[in-house]
Amino acid sequence: MYIKEAAEQAGVSIRTLHHYDQIGLLSPRTEEQGYRVYSDEDLIQLQQILFFRELGFKLSRIKEMLNDPQFDRDAALQLQRQALIEKKERLDRIIQTIEKTIKTEREGGTMTNEERFAGFDFSSNPFESEAIERWGKEAVTKMKKNTEDLPVNKRFELEKNLNELFSKLARCMSKGPASDEAQTSVAEWYRYLNVIGDYSPRAFKGLGAIYVEDERFLRNMEQYGQGFAQFMCEAMEIYADGLLN
Incomplete structure (x- = not known):
């Protein structure tokens, strides 16, 4: 698919994909007319990039890992899954703390320090x-x-x-x-x-x-x-x- 469709599918901007190409992170095939064409393998790599980005990795570090001959996509997915589960659990605890704080502010009452700071780590x-x-x-x-x-x-x-x-x-x-x-x-x-x-x-x-x-x-x-x-x-x-x- 061309760059516009790839960007829409992945939920990123065309400018982001241009940048990834410029830094050598994700370089699709380019037609004679200059259009970038993304293969299934390119989209799989883009997915990996976005998983790492969600976890806060720098683009330079992502490039280094993806270019490593020892890079194991399945192992990376397992690690990403576990890291995102931990992140979700922490955010869920913080959301619960916010909801309890709102209820306390509206209805009166008190919160212990443990309750007030639950989820922060x-x-x-x-x-x-x-x-x-x-x-x-x-x-x-x-x-x-x-x-x-x-x-x-x-x-x-x-x-x-x-x-x-x-x-x-x-x-x-x-x-x-x-x-x-x-x-x-x-x-x-x-x-x-x-x-x-x-x-x-x-x-x-x-x-x-x-x-x-x-x-x-x-x-x-x-x-x-x-x-x-x-x-x-x-x-x-x-x-x-x-x-x-």
Whole structure:
């Protein structure tokens, strides 16, 4: 089938399929007139790509796995199925927590901390392996252990503090990443990270770069405002360079 039909069947945009072709992730046969033609095998590979994307894998990592001669499609499907079941179960628990919270707010009553935070699990970080690879096992392991040792309500408080800090940083965007206000808040972010982990200035600088390079982090950061990821990247680089020099 041609690209328009393939996109409609898979529920993705034509632009997405063009991008996959450009990066060599999914390259269908091209007719003399320049039209892309997708075979059944191409669509099977597209399905694999979308399963991995649903689980948060980077396109570069998906390409690496699919091009591996040892890649086992059946084994991959089994792993994807199990991972998605776990994700579904966690989301179901969070939905139940939301429904119970709504009922409590409307009808009155109280919820225990266990009920209020049921479904949240900050110890299960889907990016942990990638973080260890990029930033070093020691820093991530320390941060993970420190957060795991906290009660659930304390973990929630950490997330709340992080949101407040990022909101404050977002308000500094108009003044520029090198402004005193931005650098003061970035210093607070650096100290915050080193309370729950062990980040060197170089690792801190690398973390800022990932905010822009990795579309998953980019998407999360942009909720604080368009261009926030780039702003953080530059502000963290300036702060880290100041510590290194």
